[in-house]
Amino acid sequence: MTTTITSEKKQPKQGMLDNVMRQFNNAADIIELNKNIRKILEVTNSEFIVHFPVRMDNGEVEIFTGYRVQHNNALGPYKGGLRYHPTVDIDAARALAMWMTWKTSLAGLPYGGAKGGIQLDPTKYSQDELQRITRRFTYALGDNIGPELDIPAPDVNTNAQTMAWILDTYMSTKSPNERSKNLHVVTGKPIGAGGSEGRDRATGYGVYLTIKFWAESKNTDLKGKKFIVQGFGNVGYWAAYFLEREGAVLTAVQDAYGSIHNDQGISTENLMAYTKANKGSILGFAGASPMDNGDFFSLDCDICIPAALGNQITVKNAHTIKAGLIAEGANGPTDVQAEEILLQRGVDIIPDILCNSGGVIGSYFEWLQNRNGEIWTLEEVLDKLEKKMRESYFKVAQKAKSKKVDMRTAAFIIAIERLEETYVQRGIFP
Incomplete structure (x- = not known):
């Protein structure tokens, strides 16, 4: 059972969604963001709510609710983690997806922002149950994720094993000659399943x-x-x-x-x-x-x-x-x-x-290695990560100084300006 909501604009509620909207509006006001581009960035592109059954170890069937929110993909495929936690709901996913858009834009990555997860307390389930829950959730999401469309990663209470289950389930839905092309559908995988050295840290x-x-x-x-x-x-x-x-x-x-x-x-x-x-x-x-x-x-x-x-x-x-x-x-x-x-x-x-953008930068490195058939050493990964983050940090610090704003506002300004430039150059269909 799947509920799909596309570009539905709702008033932000108190909590994380309210916070991210206020942070966005503050930066957008300072740079006098184009009002039409502002309308696009303040809403999500797509939202998926899936309800799916899973058989527990005792034979009983339990219904779970999972979420995937895709905020913006103007810069590239959607990118963001999946978390397993009782606090996961549609508003939390919206807020986290928006933060991912700003995070990937700020880092200069060819990604957009997405987020999601399942509303559950993983400590209450066995490893076998978590595997079945994860695989069923992946199947329910179907082609709404993909290596060039939306690339999940670990987040709160998910890990490399979770990503391996998602990868295997997703690849199992593809024809044999297509499976090798889908290794980068998730990042944060175990090394043996195509993961990258250094992604864990x-x-x-x-x-x-x-x-x-x-x-x-x-x-x-x-x-x-x-x-x-x-x-x-x-x-x-x-x-x-x-x-x-x-x-x-x-x-x-x-x-x-x-x-x-x-x-x-x-x-x-x-x-x-x-x-x-x-x-x-x-x-x-x-x-x-x-x-x-x-x-x-x-x-x-x-x-x-x-x-x-x-x-x-x-x-x-x-x-x-x-x-x-x-x-x-x-x-x-x-x-x-x-x-x-x-x-x-x-x-x-x-x-x-x-x-905390080191995580998505590390994910980008893993995605690149999978895509290009390369394997980087731990030293290479950490060296590239340090160079990327140094560039981002001092760019934000300089923007904060020039605009006379705090670091968060400066970071948002840089992220939003990159997206604004993209929309100005490409135009808006039709």
């Missing part, structure tokens, strides 16, 4: 790189800097891993299970080993003490990395934040009102569409 490495560039611009050293991380999944772990190698000190971590703190430092490697043996939870780790979740963002530190879900930094906690830098590893972790408070207090914010 690309997002977190990118977060680390933007913090490193920030430190360079401030003529400061990361050694001894205290940082806290919300979310200890793929993004949070790798960001912490590379920061620790620079001499920075991880002092607190928060995940879905709780929060821990040690002002003398938490070993990133030891904590990751513990979570792998403890069903993903950080609680009970001997190298730190438990703390109240509500006190996490108010901890004394230099750098705060929200790398979990959206709308985590709000007006309720923004005034308590002591960090001088917020590096947004997650999408939309800071709401608009909270950002106003933080900027007034002199807190620097590296915006999500810049800070």
Whole structure:
């Protein structure tokens, strides 16, 4: 059962969709964006809602709801992750798809923006059930995804294994002579299934790189800097891993299970080993003490990395934040009102569409390798990623200075101007 909605304009609601629309409108006002192009960019191109049955391990059938929102493809195929989480709904997918459009445009990639997922708590299902859910979702999406149309990737609670299931299911629907041409239908795959070296750490490495560039611009050293991380999944772990190698000190971590703190430092490697043996939870780790979740963002530190879900930094906690830098590893972790408070207090914010863009850049590298029949080394991938992100970071910094705006607004301006130029040059059919 599939519901398809095309270019349906709705008023933004409070939450992530409201945030992204306000961020877009702010930048569009500053550059006096062409009103007709503005009309195009403020709505999605296509939205898919699929309801599909899956047989559980006990023989019972459960109905799931999945989403895929395609915001804009003026610059190239739609690109964006799939997340498995109870908060997934159509508005969340719309917001995240729009952020992907700005993110890929800012990074100078030949991609548009999309996002989606399934509304579920993956911890409540077995591995076999998750495989059947994923394969059935892929089948339900059908030809609405494709290597030159819409290329999914991992996101919250999905991983390389999830992408391998999607790849296999999608290829199974094609004729034998077409299957080899579809390897790049998803990115973030396992290495053996056509994945790229370095893709697993690309997002977190990118977060680390933007913090490193920030430190360079401030003529400061990361050694001894205290940082806290919300979310200890793929993004949070790798960001912490590379920061620790620079001499920075991880002092607190928060995940879905709780929060821990040690002002003398938490070993990133030891904590990751513990979570792998403890069903993903950080609680009970001997190298730190438990703390109240509500006190996490108010901890004394230099750098705060929200790398979990959206709308985590709000007006309720923004005034308590002591960090001088917020590096947004997650999408939309800071709401608009909270950002106003933080900027007034002199807190620097590296915006999500810049800070966590290493993931989609890494995905682009994987897509290129699959498309061209190439295999790059880890060193090549990380070197290319650093060059790409350095270019983006300092371009945003320069735009912020010239326009006398904050980093997020500068990033949006660059992204929107690239799209505006595309529409002006190509025209609008008919």
